[in-house]
Amino acid sequence: MEEFSFMTIIAVFEEMFGRGLFWAMVAVAAAITAAYLYVLIRDRAMSMRKFLLAQLSMPVGGVLAVWFVMLMTNSGFRDIGGPIDWLVLLGVFGAGAVGFAILVYVVQSFVRGRTSDI
Template sequence: MKDLTFETLIAVFEEIFGFGLFWAMVAAAALVTVAFVYVLIRDRNLESRRLVRAELLAPVGAIAAIWFVQAMTSSGFRDIGGPIDVIVLIGIGVAGGVGLTILSYVAQALAGGPQRR
């Protein structure tokens, strides 16, 4: 594989997660992103209380993302072979932590209604 293209990455992710699960995760991420933008437009800023509460779930999201990817790839920590594997593992953890933080913030904002001034 000489070139790393967007199509190659999609094919690799579809192979790892399966066609249906991969596109379901993409759709869920898009839906949460749209909901987050809606909340930002509706409230016109971030509310610090909601954000702090949402950030408390970041470690849970990071651990869940790492566990999920390792379960889907049938690998474990003993299979980490070098620095790039550690970098990818950290990236997966960061993505999971940020994703759960945003999801939690959106859920709090939608359940609690518009922010009061």
């Protein structure tokens, strides 16, 4: 592979997850991001209580992300070959953790509504 571009990355993800599932995941991520921006604009500040609970949920999101990728790629931990595989796995864990924290914050904001931290 002589050329590495953004389209190459998209093609790899479409091959790994399937075209429909990949674009569904992109749409869900975009919707959660839009909801997060809406909540921040609506509340005009971050609630530290909601933020703390969202941070406490991060390990769950990381584990779920790793499990999902292992399930979709039909791989297991025995298939991890070298350091780059571990780095990719840590990246998946980190992305899942951050994404799940944002989701938890948004869900709390919609369920509880506006709250002031006094």
